[in-house]
Amino acid sequence: MLFGDDAEAVVEAIGRCGPKVHIAARRTADxxxxxxxxxxxxxxxxxxxxxxxxxxxxxxxxxxxxRVRRFVGSPARVAACSCRTFAEQIRGLTFW
Structure with missing residues (x-):
């Protein structure tokens, strides 16, 4: 429910931190x-x-x-791509 349709995201921990609810999560895709x-x-x-x-x-x-991972881009696969690194995204929650 928290991540919409992205089944590649998991909640690792939930707890109270003062007056806030703290939710730790990450993507699981390789x-x-x-x-x-x-x-x-x-x-x-x-x-x-x-x-x-x-x-x-x-x-x-x-x-x-x-917890977000930065990946090394692959300019060799797409000659026009100038991305050296990029951050993973969670569909419906984070985006470029």
Whole structure:
């Protein structure tokens, strides 16, 4: 329900952090598509935390913390692609 139709996303933890509900989540897919040309990459370059705009759940503020991977682009597959790295996205939640 939280991630819409993206079955490749999972909630890792839910808890209270002061007055907020804290939800930790990540994508589970092995690869991600380059946003410019759609070429798939499975080479992870980096991982970082992302905090999409806060939401509310049952009247309590919610902080969603996504663990996001950066992938190495594949210019060899698509000659016109200039993406060296790109971040994975969750359909319906994050986007370019």
């Amino acid at each position: 690869a991600a598509a380059c946003p410019a040309y759609g070429a798939m990459s499975s080479r992870v370059h980096d991982v970082y935390l992302r905090h999409p705009a806060d939401m509310a759940l049952a009247g309590l503020p919610v902080q969603l913390v996504l």
